[in-house]
Amino acid sequence: MPSPKRVPIFDGHNDALLRLYWRGSSDPVASFLHGEDKGQLDLPKARKGGFAGGLFAIFVPSREKKSAADPATAPNLSGNPEPPGVDMAEAQRAVSAMASLLYRIERQARGRLRICRTVDDIEACLDKNVVAAVLHIEGAEAIDPKFEMLDVLHAAGLRSLGPVWSRPNAFGHGVPFRCPSSPDTGPGLTDLGKALVGACNRLKILIDLSHLNERGFWDVAELSDAPLVATHSNAHAISPHSRNLTDQQLAAIRKSGGFVGVNFAVSFLRPDGGREKNTPLALIVDHIRHLIDHVGEDGVGFGSDFDGALMPEELGNAAGLQKLVEALRRREYSEKLIEKLCFRNWLRVLRRTWK
Ligand code: ZN
Numbered sequence: 001m002p003s004p005k006r007v008p009i010f011d012g013h014n015d016a017l018l019r020l021y022w023r024g025s026s027d028p029v030a031s032f033l034h035g036e037d038k039g040q041l042d043l044p045k046a047r048k049g050g051f052a053g054g055l056f057a058i059f060v061p062s063r064e065k066k067s068a069a070d071p072a073t074a075p076n077l078s079g080n081p082e083p084p085g086v087d088m089a090e091a092q093r094a095v096s097a098m099a100s101l102l103y104r105i106e107r108q109a110r111g112r113l114r115i116c117r118t119v120d121d122i123e124a125c126l127d128k129n130v131v132a133a134v135l136h137i138e139g140a141e142a143i144d145p146k147f148e149m150l151d152v153l154h155a156a157g158l159r160s161l162g163p164v165w166s167r168p169n170a171f172g173h174g175v176p177f178r179c180p181s182s183p184d185t186g187p188g189l190t191d192l193g194k195a196l197v198g199a200c201n202r203l204k205i206l207i208d209l210s211h212l213n214e215r216g217f218w219d220v221a222e223l224s225d226a227p228l229v230a231t232h233s234n235a236h237a238i239s240p241h242s243r244n245l246t247d248q249q250l251a252a253i254r255k256s257g258g259f260v261g262v263n264f265a266v267s268f269l270r271p272d273g274g275r276e277k278n279t280p281l282a283l284i285v286d287h288i289r290h291l292i293d294h295v296g297e298d299g300v301g302f303g304s305d306f307d308g309a310l311m312p313e314e315l316g317n318a319a320g321l322q323k324l325v326e327a328l329r330r331r332e333y334s335e336k337l338i339e340k341l342c343f344r345n346w347l348r349v350l351r352r353t354w355k
Contacts, residue, residue, distance in 0.1 A: 011054030012261030012303030013232035040317035049321035053132025091141035139165035179273025188215030228258035232303030250294035261303025
């Protein structure tokens with residue numbers, strides 16, 4: 001019997017740059033290119049699992065590194081306080097360090113990874129089996145109130161931005177990690193946050209809704225002229241976590257022609273929100289089914305959170321991505337729909353956003 005066809009996967013969120021940034025003194029670029037035991041995404045794992053590319057996040061850690069700010073270890077107990085904020089100079093230092101890591105990876109990858117600025121760039125990478133990296137920032141602390149840094153970062157390749165991570169900043173209030181909890185946890189965007197939406201629309205930078213609380217979500221929904229996109233969030237109806245999206249939010253995303261990338265973090269998959277690696281891969285497919293029911297077949301894809309979260313053991317890391325394709329086949333999804341989920345829907349919404 002011929003082995004089943006591999007499907008390339010374009011993915012909405014990974015924190016590989018943060019992992020490499022925290023590696024400190026040893027050679028982080030080489031460890032990405034050559035691969036290593038630890039970590040969930042590097043070039044060999046990407047090749048093995050058919051990870052064709054995705055949004056590479058720059059996340060500025062809160063001051064106490066690897067404490068509450070580490071998305072991999074952030075507790076999700078009810079009442080978890082918001083992590084401390086970061087100031088602009090500190091954020092700008094971290095952003096340039098992590099962006100530089102990606103540029104160096106691109107330079108040293110000798111054609112195996114490209115930073116993409118258009119959907120045509122991504123498609124060219126898919127054709128040639130080159131990893132397509134899109135520069136994303138999670139939390140806009142590095143952006144000044146006149147948006148001058150936003151111009152600079154856009155020119156440097158930034159194509160996607162989350163106004164907040166799960167902490168307050170000058171632009172709004174992120175949603176804290178709580179389960180069970182409604183995403184309606186506090187005030188929405190500030191006036192500056194609302195202005196940032198306009199600036200991103202003008203520059204055609206995708207606005208990521210994933211770490212906004214519910215009021216911030218509705219602020220973006222009202223103001224933005226782009227499709228609504230949550231790059232790495234799940235269905236609140238299945239996992240009642242503050243980071244997940246209610247059916248009402250999903251309906252708004254559908255109406256805008258938007259998109260949701262399913263997050264593989266066990267805490268956002270499980271009905272009990274637990275950090276339990278013994279979580280079935282099939283639960284990812286349950287979220288996909290719910291999201292398709294509410295957003296439509298053209299509005300759902302992946303947003304793994306590799307290197308930012310605890311994954312189901314059955315999936316492991318990026319090398320295991322084709323297991324997810326197999327899980328979709330077991331539910332008798334058509335090959336056409338599987339391709340949409342794996343990359344076509346991402347390309348569609350990016351094309352509409354970056355038009
Ligand atoms: Zn995140």
